[in-house]
Amino acid sequence: MSEDPLVAHRSLLFAVAYEMLGSVADAEDVVHLAAVGDVGRRRALRGAEPRGYVVGS
Numbered sequence: 001m002s003e004d005p006l007v008a009h010r011s012l013l014f015a016v017a018y019e020m021l022g023s024v025a026d027a028e029d030v031v032h033l034a035a036v037g038d039v040g041r042r043r044a045l046r047g048a049e050p051r052g053y054v055v056g057s
Contacts, residue, residue, distance in 0.1 A: 006035050 006013070013034060017027035 010031060014027050014031050017030035018024065021027055021030070
């Protein structure tokens, strides 16, 4: 079983959020909101490159 993409790329998502927002607390909030929002979008990952899905690239 493969690792959850948000878990696997959490540090990348945090780094992108921190770079954009400049605040650790705000970046952590973004990571949390991404994880909560992702619950309903799991089917979108089928066949997608997980790293690109996580950071939208």
